[in-house]
Amino acid sequence: MPSQREEVVRRLYDALAAGDAQAATELLHPDFVGETTEGLPFDLGGTHRGPVAMTEEFWWRIGRHYRARAEARDFLALADGGLLVLGRYTGSARDGGGALDAAFAHVLTFDGDRVRSLRQYTDSARWRQALPPAPAGRRELRVVQYEVLDGVATIELDRPEAGNAIDPTMVEDLDEATFRITADASVRAVLVRGAGGTLSVGGDLPFFARTAAEDVPQRLRAMTDRYHLTLERLATLEVPVVCAVQGAAAGGGMGLAHVADLVVAADTSTFVFGYGAIGLASDGANSWYLPRLVGTRRAQQLFLLNRRLTGTEALAWGLVTEVVPHDEVLARADELAATLAAGPTGAYGRMKRLLRQSASADLADQLAAETREMAGSGASEDSREGITAFVERRRPAFRGR
Structure with missing residues (x-):
């Protein structure tokens, strides 16, 4: 037989599903505190103090974006008199979104017959996946930092722990950042750089190692199609593009340097293509730019023998514009971008x-x-x-x- 506190929680869920704010609020203690999962869309995660704050700042804001219902499966009594409720959020996102199906755990404490606190745990990624895709120019950036300051749009690859390797998320973010540039008339120059002291080690090989063998060709096609559109967008911008190369510029990551108008590299930078070492062909516009920049014979050497170039060699071969000490690369690239932004764009x-x-x-x-x-x-x-x-x-x- 359900306990009295289990009945209170069921009534709370029913009130929320019915949109009955008064009934939901009456079931909460005046000193109620709700702690909701960080990482939920629309900044829904965090601490909400008081019944009104929890209702208006969390539950009703969910209702504006989702048609969702908490379906309790198990009620487990806790030693302190509280309840652990396990279940699933089901429903869908509004405005053309997809289905929502996310597990939850609620830890509730009570004061008499009212809920004193609620800690919510749920899979925030499932909530995000249910949302309709944002239109280009307004999509969230996750592994790319983007800002426009004094006419210079800076794109910074921000996966330093992975050497700024290019995975599906990186491709999506680069597509979004470059789309923003094309739609922003205030941009007069672009700076491309990498966080953590490297530009990019190229494709994310651990990602493909985790991918089922039969899915790899389609994954490669989808990623390269979108990445190539991004490179073409950068190459055909009406404003100058500067690329800063610290550390490695490898494989498809070299495309970001190829499409730039000016490339500043460190004397300690490393340039390598490496496709032959992993049994793949070429992407990132390497097969188009390399013969034009270094000549066919040198391009063959770089591709077939996996020749590795230093920053100084890359300058001599015509791959970069200038070489400076590692610690001066970003400052010099910033200087060039600012100079170009002040010019007749x-x-x-x-x-x-x-x-x-x-x-x-x-x-x-x-x-x-x-x-x-x-x-x-x-x-x-x-x-x-x-x-x-x-x-x-x-x-x-x-x-x-």
Whole structure:
């Protein structure tokens, strides 16, 4: 036969399911404290003091985003007179979301016939998975840090414990960050860097080792498709891109350096491709950029013999723009990005477009393109400012795109 306290908890769950705020509040002690799971969406996790706070800040906020019901399965009496309730949250997210099915454990204490406290434990990842995907430009970033300051958009790979290895989450975050750049007219330059003293060790091999063999091809296709769209977006930006390379730049991670306009590397940096060592072909635009940057013979050597280059060798081979001591890489890259952001970014975009198409254009087409871009840039305010400042022997104040 259910105990009196078990009946109180069942009535609380029924009141919440029915949206009866008064009934739910009356079952809570005036000094009620609710502790909810950290990591829940919409900052729902944390401490809620008082019946009203718990009802309005937690339960009703859940109701705005989910159609959810707590289904109790087991009630276990605790030595202190409390209850441990085990069950599942079931339902769905609103606004086109998916099904919700998350286990929970509730630890409740009582004061008479009212609930004095409730500690909630649940799988927050299941709550997030039920939500509809956020539109591009508003998706949460998890392993990439992104900010725009003084016209410079900084993308920082932030998996230092894994060498900033590229996994599905990293690919999704890079896609989101670069989409934000394209939608933000205030961005005048981009800086790409890695946290923890390295750019990226390339693909996340432990992730693929955990993947069933029959699923690897599809995983690779999905990741490379999305990653390549990100690289193409960076390569075709109208604003300059600077890449800072500390530590390793390996495999597909090299793509982030390839698509940059300026690359600052450390003298101690390491550049390696490594595909032959793991039985894979090539991604990250390596097969397109390498022959153009270092020549076919050197590209063959890098691919087939897994030749490892130092930062100094990468400079000599044409893979990077300049080399500085390890501790100066980020500062120098910041300096370059800030300088470019203060420049005529509209003209920079035209320059980048001309350089991109020169790889496949014949001379006549390229000359025609130069004529077109020169005329276009000549109509800009930056062009007028630049010419006037030169004549007046002062520093120009460019407004950019």
